[in-house]
Amino acid sequence: MNRLKVLVADDDPNVREILRIFFQSHQYDLIEAQNGAEAVELVEREAPDVVILDVMMPVMDGFTACREILKKRDIPIIMLSAKGEEFDRVLGLELGADDYVTKPFSPRELMSRIKAIFRRIQRKPVPEEENGTVYDFGELSIHLERREVLVNGEKSVFRPKEFDLLAHLAKSPGTVYSREQLLEQVWGYDFYGDIRTVDVHIKKLREKLAILKHPYIQTIWGVGYKFEAVTGDAEND
Structure with a gap:
């Protein structure tokens, strides 16, 4: 079975480093982006299996990046943000994101949500x-x-x-x-x-x-x- 390729876009290098160490230790391949524009470019070049987007990023925010990515590819997206307001959660879902995780979070929780998304994708929708x-x-x-x-x-x-x-x-x-x-x-x-x-x-x-x-x-x-x-x-x- 091929290793799952995860793209993480977050302007905080500490967040990216923590996730890189954790995911690589669990046999995931991690691709890193520092902003939304870079994430959009990497989706086209690297074809990841799932994208994790921080909401507040320079150059292009996570909401805009989510919209641009889904114009080109139908790919699972998890929004990541320190904001927990209902408006942000609903906006992320309306743009097409599959899930929304509020900071602070544990890498294990994030990995569990990724696994849950792929279990849903693989499950037949009808008998x-x-x-x-x-x-x-x-x-x-x-x-x-x-x-x-x-x-x-x-x-x-x-x-x-x-x-x-x-x-x-x-x-x-x-x-x-x-x-x-x-x-x-x-x-x-x-x-x-x-x-x-x-x-x-x-x-x-x-x-x-x-x-x-x-x-x-x-x-x-x-x-x-x-x-x-x-x-x-x-x-x-």
Whole structure:
């Protein structure tokens, strides 16, 4: 099995040194960047498996770097910051980050979160016997085997976890899921991130389905979310 390649972007050399020593001792290859611009360049040149971005960096901050990296590659990103405010966590998730770790942290915690991300990536989003299934709702079609979503007959781009969430909701129309249930069933038992990641992904799904006539993703206030396939008098959120 190939060694996991981790890119760490942090302007604090002490943080980079601590992580370098720890990760190399656990058979990880570490690539270092001093700012966000350098991180974006290294992602293209070195093709890391996961990126750790400090939020506050010179030249280019972590949020901007996250946005630029995801324009070019679909790669797991963990935001790293001394800030623990809700706004920063939600912003990082909205930009596409997979997790958010607040300083101070332990290298072991960070490694555990990386392992959790890759366990989720490797886990099949649907049972194997369902491969080849198409959920067809007319203007919206979800092809499980090809992992494609057709919106009004046109292929639409969904990130892996967005697709997993949409497919999970669509396979049981009318079923109401709490955020905790979605974290457990879509992200997995070992998910470390903020529960608000569900809300962020729901928001992204709605944006990508906004051109459709029917509001498929509906909020059940105080409970969670459901996929409503009825094309009649379903209520808007």
